[in-house]
Amino acid sequence: MLKKVILLCCCTIILGCNNKDGLYVNSPINFVPIAVCENGFAGEYPCNDYNLLSHFNLDELAGSGTEGNDSWGWTDAETNKEYALMGTNKGIVFIDITDPSNTLILGILETATVNSDWRDVKVYDSHAFIVSEASNHGMQVFDLKRLRSVTSAPESFTADTHFTGFGSSHNIIINEESGYAYIVGAARSSTYGGGAIFVNIQDPLNPVIEGGFAAGGYSHDAQVITYNGPDTDYTDKEILIGSNENEIVIADVTDKTNPLVISTISYANVKYAHQGWFTEDLKYFILGDELDELRLGNKTRSIIFDFTDLDNPVYHFDYLGTTNAIDHNGYVKDNIYYQANYTAGVRMIDISGVENKNFIEVGFFDTYPDNNSAAFNGVWNVYPYFPSGNIIISDINNGFFIVRKSGTLGLSAEKTEINFSIFPNPSTTQTTISTNNNKTIKSVKVFSILGKKLLDVKNIYKSKYVLETKNFQGGVYLVQINNMFVKKIVLQ
Numbered sequence: 001m002l003k004k005v006i007l008l009c010c011c012t013i014i015l016g017c018n019n020k021d022g023l024y025v026n027s028p029i030n031f032v033p034i035a036v037c038e039n040g041f042a043g044e045y046p047c048n049d050y051n052l053l054s055h056f057n058l059d060e061l062a063g064s065g066t067e068g069n070d071s072w073g074w075t076d077a078e079t080n081k082e083y084a085l086m087g088t089n090k091g092i093v094f095i096d097i098t099d100p101s102n103t104l105i106l107g108i109l110e111t112a113t114v115n116s117d118w119r120d121v122k123v124y125d126s127h128a129f130i131v132s133e134a135s136n137h138g139m140q141v142f143d144l145k146r147l148r149s150v151t152s153a154p155e156s157f158t159a160d161t162h163f164t165g166f167g168s169s170h171n172i173i174i175n176e177e178s179g180y181a182y183i184v185g186a187a188r189s190s191t192y193g194g195g196a197i198f199v200n201i202q203d204p205l206n207p208v209i210e211g212g213f214a215a216g217g218y219s220h221d222a223q224v225i226t227y228n229g230p231d232t233d234y235t236d237k238e239i240l241i242g243s244n245e246n247e248i249v250i251a252d253v254t255d256k257t258n259p260l261v262i263s264t265i266s267y268a269n270v271k272y273a274h275q276g277w278f279t280e281d282l283k284y285f286i287l288g289d290e291l292d293e294l295r296l297g298n299k300t301r302s303i304i305f306d307f308t309d310l311d312n313p314v315y316h317f318d319y320l321g322t323t324n325a326i327d328h329n330g331y332v333k334d335n336i337y338y339q340a341n342y343t344a345g346v347r348m349i350d351i352s353g354v355e356n357k358n359f360i361e362v363g364f365f366d367t368y369p370d371n372n373s374a375a376f377n378g379v380w381n382v383y384p385y386f387p388s389g390n391i392i393i394s395d396i397n398n399g400f401f402i403v404r405k406s407g408t409l410g411l412s413a414e415k416t417e418i419n420f421s422i423f424p425n426p427s428t429t430q431t432t433i434s435t436n437n438n439k440t441i442k443s444v445k446v447f448s449i450l451g452k453k454l455l456d457v458k459n460i461y462k463s464k465y466v467l468e469t470k471n472f473q474g475g476v477y478l479v480q481i482n483n484m485f486v487k488k489i490v491l492q
Contacts, residue, residue, distance in 0.1 A: 107155030229282025
């Protein structure tokens with residue numbers, strides 16, 4: 001690993017230097033650039049169909065002694081800029097990831113009391129809400145719009161509100177539709193015994209506790225939604241699904257003064273019901289048990305329940321992954337389950353066949369290449385919800401990563417499929433880009449293989465475009481048309 005770092009640094013001053021992994025290096029020093037997933041690796045990281053766009057190690061995030069934990073994301077609705085919120089034992093680091101080739105650490109909001117390995121963050125109404133198991137930490141509230149005006153990064157931020165209505169807690173869940181935060185994993189000796197605490201955050205800088213839920217027992221994590229699923233008995237109700245150590249608790253928390261348990265369900269070989277997420281149609285719930293791999297020796301196990309009838313949840317099937325790693329947090333987007341798998345990185349699992357009990361792993365990116373053993377190293381969290389298609393990963397040992405599915409430098413609202421050709425390829429002085437069926441080329445961009453933008457031509461509106469290449473160094477480049485479709489070109 002040390003040799004690779006030295007090689008990258010030596011190549012930064014010479015355009016066209018190639019490292020021993022075959023990656024075309026053209027980047028500023030201290031920036032770990034994109035690495036294309038080829039032959040099972042993106043640089044030193046095992047992968048399948050996902051490329052590395054950016055990486056900050058722990059020292060870069062918050063200095064010596066830093067460890068990673070949770071992460072979340074925020075897209076500024078006014079500017080469309082994308083920001084990562086990276087949790088560490090010292091606080092939350094804010095990172096502008098809008099341009100992955102120029103990813104910038106904007107600053108850190110330090111812990112409210114003392115350092116802690118456990119920190120969690122969610123976003124509502126352009127504000128970050130941060131909790132921790134640090135003693136008497138309470139909840140920090142930070143106005144994310146302040147990130148727009150950072151002029152001397154990295155800055156040391158202070159919270160806009162420090163809410164002390166509770167002490168330490170393990171996790172925070174937010175239902176953005178209702179404007180309520182749910183604090184879980186507080187002290188078992190506290191008022192609600194570690195069950196959910198209901199906090200009204202509709203006025204983000206003035207949180208108000210409106211009740212809690214002790215009946216379900218200690219809750220490690222939860223998902224809370226305004227329900228619009230197949231069980232019409234609960235349409236528009238606020239439903240909490242609690243991962244409560246030895247069982248799943250389904251509750252109606254619409255009335256904060258009178259939360260009601262709807263049903264509970266457990267499963268075979270329960271070791272620690274840790275965290276789960278609904279499928280997008282709200283028919284099924286995917287649960288991760290955090291300790292079964294370690295204590296039972298099975299492959300990574302996900303337990304899937306049929307929640308079509310919330311009053312009568314039914315066990316559906318177990319999905320066993322490809323490694324021995326322990327699963328941590330998982331989220332669903334577009335029939336892909338993004339599963340943080342500690343030592344095995346993030347696994348991307350196609351769940352479109354859930355009704356037929358069929359899950360298929362279709363990709364992965366392993367930020368912890370040392371091993372895939374059942375241990376608490378590696379990935380803590382993954383956030384796959386940025387409109388751009390950027391996916392951020394927080395790794396306990398190796399820091400912050402941005403990855404994206406191979407073949408996509410970005411996503412576009414344009415749905416029309418366009419195939420295009422580049423000829424000649426390899427090229428020397430010029431080449432012609434042509435589309436099939438006379439589709440329109442609106443723009444052409446050229447990137448280095450590491451993601452640095454080298455050419456940006458707009459307003460073309462032709463079916464062919466002659467790309468002049470004589471001023472480029474020899475090597476491999478990526479050509480993108482219409483901000484969406486990408487092919488490689490080799491320049492000699």
